[in-house]
Amino acid sequence: MEFQDVVRRRRMVRRFTDEPVSDESVRRIMRNAMRGPSAGYSQGQAFLVLRGEEVARFHELITLLTLPTVRSAPVVVIPFAVKDAYLDRYAEDDKGWTDRSEDHWPVPFWYVDTGMAVLLALQTAVDEGLGAVYFGLAAADFDKVRAEFGVPADHEPIGAIAIGHDADAPISAEASPRTRKRRPFDEVVRFGRW
Template sequence: MEFQDVVRRRRMVRRFTGEPVADESVLRIMRNAVRGPSAGFSQGQAFLVLRDAELARFHEVVDVMATDSVRTAPMVVVPFSVKDVYLDRYALPDKGWTDRDEDRWPVPFWHIDTGMAVLLILQTAVDEGLGAVYFGIRADGSDRLRAEFGVPDDHVPIGAVAIGHPAEGSTSEGASPLTRARRPFDEVVRFGRW
């Protein structure tokens, strides 16, 4: 599929057929996720891929900020940002900072870079002929997630991505693009000055 087709076709899919995702597709999706940009090549992202019994357990223990329809997806990826990896990396001699001061960062790149990896997951799913939806995990669900799946304490889940074969009409129910128009290009993009 051409890249512009992937961008144009990417939508948040909210209902899935339940048909399993092929192992080859899972590996391609995750291999692309780890190719995302990373400040200082810190690589402070981690991913938990859940299928089958682990996925059922995820839905039991984690309160998600999504409709029940995401439970029809045969796979969920939980992306984690790891701030300490960035702070450690930028305290190395080649970066010139001698401390791990978080205040040096104008924005939390650990979350931003992990978000970029999520976009690669969403786009690769489209390229594989699959559907996907990003959804939030409630703050109080993070500790339960870590405890249930043995996730280190310094790994912060930034949400989750349900992936599967889209059911017919899977993007219509509750989809904002049906009720809200995309903002005009000229209101969002400025060239040279505001």
């Protein structure tokens, strides 16, 4: 699929068939997610891929209720931001911030970079002919998810991605993409000056 087609076709899918997702597709999605940028090549992202009964356990744990149709996705990926990887990397000699202070970071790149990795996963799902939706998790669920799946304490989940074969109906007339227009290019993008 051409890149522009991937970009145009990417949308949040909220209904999935019961068809399994191939291991090859899951691995390609995750390999591409790992290609996201990271400040100083800190590589402070990690991913937990859940399938089968693990997906059911995950949905039983979380506070925010997802749609039953989203819960039917055969794969859930939990992306984690690892702040310590950034603080450690920038305390190395070639970066020079020996105190590991978060004050050096006016923007928390561990979240930004993990978000970019999520977008790469979403785009790769489209390229694989799959559907995916990113959804948030409640902060109260972070420790439950870590404990249930043995995730290190310094790994912070930034949400979850449900992946499967798209069974969504066409976008309804009431859906946001139909009721809200995309902002005009000239309203969003400025060249040289605001």
